[in-house]
Amino acid sequence: MPVPARLPSWAWVSGLTAGAIVAVAVLAVQADRGSHPTATASATRPSASASKGAHPGPGKPAPTAAPAAVPADSGTGRRIVYSLGQKRVWLVDASDASRSTFAVWPGTVSPDPGTYTVSLRRDATTGSDGVKIEHIVYFGAKAGVNFAFSNALDGSSPPPASETRTGGIRMRVADGSALWTFGSTGTKVRVVD
Structure with a gap:
């Protein structure tokens, strides 16, 4: 009885690789033909009757429909601008x-409008409200x-406790990282109304 010829291992690997590529391509085409989720911009804003100290809730600043333009009265050059x-x-x-x-979420005490300078930076601590x-x-x-x-x-x-005087201006973690990278000691901070 004759012995069947054996395929070399490279032939098996090549065949399996080609089959996998074809399977991925077929799945990609099918996925492209399916429905695609779309994000919708929400223009939800607090009403005029919302209380002054109201906060949107943990981890949720008020949404905006489009990025707001830098305030016209915020100076020039490299700076951090904070609109009260x-x-x-x-x-x-x-x-x-x-x-x-x-x-951002402001504390219970706000800085006066004007120009300031980043004077100190700390990696981590506990805030005056007890939050790390x-x-x-x-x-x-x-x-x-x-x-x-x-x-x-x-x-x-x-929301900060109303009986606690806090000057911390809180933000999301990713935004805190961006400001930390940008706001080195000596960076100008412009506070506007």
Whole structure:
């Protein structure tokens, strides 16, 4: 009885690889023909009757429909811009282009409008409200309250207790990392209404 010829191992590997490529291509074509989820912009804003101290909830700053433009009265050059009214921060480069913008949660005490400078940075600590925070970028003080940007380690941002005087301006973890990278000591901070 004759012995059947054996295929070399490279032939088996090549055949299996070709079959896998064909299977992936077929699945990709089928996936492309399916339905595609789309994101919708939400223009939900607090109503005029919303309480002044209301916060959207842990981890959820108020959504915006499109990135807001850098306020016109925020100066020029490389700077961090913080709008008290919009509860928003912009990281602006030397060419006056916004590199990033994001919503923030202010503390119970706000800095006065004006120009400040990043004076101190701390990796992590516990905030005056008892929340563990990181990426702390200090830029000013008023009546014994220090003002600093930071993010909670767990990403949350509960409303500050009304009886506690806090100057922390909280943001999401990713935004805190971006501001930490951008806001080196000596960086200008412009606070606007």
